[in-house]
Amino acid sequence: MQEKIIILDFGSQTTQLIGRRVRELNTYCEIVPYNKFPKDDDSVIGVILSGSPFSVYDEKAFRTSLEGIRGRIPVLGICYGAQFMAYSNGGTVEPAPSREYGRAHLEKFDSGNPLMHGLDQRTQVWMSHGDTITSLPEGFNIIASTDKVAVAAYQVDGEKTWGVQFHPEVYHSTQGTQLLRNFVVDICGSRQDWSAASFIESTVAALKEQLGNDRVILGLSGGVDSSVAAVLLNRAIGKNLTCIFVDHGMLRKNEFRDVLRDYEGLGLNVIGVDASQKFFSELAGVTDPERKRKIIGKGFIDVFDEEAHKITDAKWLAQGTIYPDCIESLSITGTTIKSHHNVGGLPEKMNLKLCEPLRLLFKDE
Known part of the structure; x- marks a missing residue:
C-alpha cells in the first residue's frame, strides 16, 4: 500500500x-x-x-x-x-x-x-x-x-x-x-519512493485491472489533462478506447485540425466533431466568465453525449480530471473557486461508469 x-x-x-x-x-x-x-x-x-x-x-x-x-x-x-x-x-x-x-x-x-x-x-x-x-x-x-x-x-x-x-x-x-x-x-519516516514517473507504471497496471476488455469513451479538449489521460488509457487498453475531440470554436487558428492530426500520430482512436457554430450562437452576448464556463461545459456534454450514443457497447466514460479541479470546484468553505465541466458527476442518461486516471495529480505532475 x-x-x-x-x-x-x-x-x-x-x-x-x-x-x-x-x-x-x-x-x-x-x-x-x-x-x-x-x-x-x-x-x-x-x-x-x-x-x-x-x-x-x-x-x-x-x-x-x-x-x-x-x-x-x-x-x-x-x-x-x-x-x-x-x-x-x-x-x-x-x-x-x-x-x-x-x-x-x-x-x-x-x-x-x-x-x-x-x-x-x-x-x-x-x-x-x-x-x-x-x-x-x-x-x-x-x-x-x-x-x-x-x-x-x-x-x-x-x-x-x-x-x-x-x-x-x-x-x-x-x-x-x-x-x-x-x-x-x-x-514521519517517508521512504520517498513516490514520483509522477512511478505513477505511470502503476496507473497503467491499475487501469488494465479496472477496465479489463470493456470499451471506454473519453472526451478530448485539446489540452494537457485529457490528452495525458488518453495516452495512459491507450497504453492500458489500446483500441478499446474511443476518443471524441469536440471543436467548440475557442481554439487557436487551425488548432482543431493540427491537434487532431497529432492525436492520430499518438495512435489514438479519435473522432473529431466541429461544433463551433453551436457554441458561438449560445455564447453570443454573454460576458460573465462563470456563465461562459457553464455554457461551454453544458454544450460540450450535449455534443459529446450525442456522439457517445453512437458507440453502443461502451461501459466507461474517462475524463482528464486533475486534483485542483476537484479542490477548486467546491472548497471546504462551500464556496466555488472555479467550476470545472468535468467535475460533478455524469448525466444519468449516459449510463456509464466513471474513470479518472489523473484525479490525484496536480497539472505539472
Whole structure:
C-alpha cells in the first residue's frame, strides 16, 4: 500500500501548495476536508493541518477532533492548524496588536529539535496571520520565536506533534522546504519512493485491472489533462478506447485540425466533431466568465453525449480530471473557486461508469 501524508484542509489559500511541497519530497499526499480524516487507512504516516480564513474563536471556525491521531501519527499544524491545536487544548489565541504579514526571522529556536534540524540562525519565515498564540496549554513547549511572536513554533511533550505560526510552504520561507523535509522524511519516516514517473507504471497496471476488455469513451479538449489521460488509457487498453475531440470554436487558428492530426500520430482512436457554430450562437452576448464556463461545459456534454450514443457497447466514460479541479470546484468553505465541466458527476442518461486516471495529480505532475 502506498504510504501517504494526509493534509487536513481548513480552507487556506495555500493548502494546495502544501501538497505540492510534500510531493516534491517524493512523498505521496492527499488533501481532504478538515473533518474527513481516513481513520481506517493504515498507510497514513503523518498529518498536516492547514491554515484557514477564520479565527479559531469564530463561531463559524472549522473544528475537528484529533483523537486517535495525535500521539499515534506525527502531526504538524501550520498557522491556523497550530492555533487550533493550542486553543482546543486550553491555550489562548488572541487578535495580534497588528496583523503580521510578511517576512520575519527566527531570532531563537531549538536547533536540537527534529523539526528545526538544519535551519540557519535568523532564518527567514513568512507570516500571515491576524491572531497569535498568547499562552500555550500545559505540555506545549516553545521551540522557536521571532522578535514579535513568542510562540512561532512549539512541540507537545511526549508526542510527535508540532505547530508553526508561519508558512513553511511558501517561497519566502527560505528554509521552509528543509522544515517540511524534517517533518515528512525524518519524523514521519517517508521512504520517498513516490514520483509522477512511478505513477505511470502503476496507473497503467491499475487501469488494465479496472477496465479489463470493456470499451471506454473519453472526451478530448485539446489540452494537457485529457490528452495525458488518453495516452495512459491507450497504453492500458489500446483500441478499446474511443476518443471524441469536440471543436467548440475557442481554439487557436487551425488548432482543431493540427491537434487532431497529432492525436492520430499518438495512435489514438479519435473522432473529431466541429461544433463551433453551436457554441458561438449560445455564447453570443454573454460576458460573465462563470456563465461562459457553464455554457461551454453544458454544450460540450450535449455534443459529446450525442456522439457517445453512437458507440453502443461502451461501459466507461474517462475524463482528464486533475486534483485542483476537484479542490477548486467546491472548497471546504462551500464556496466555488472555479467550476470545472468535468467535475460533478455524469448525466444519468449516459449510463456509464466513471474513470479518472489523473484525479490525484496536480497539472505539472
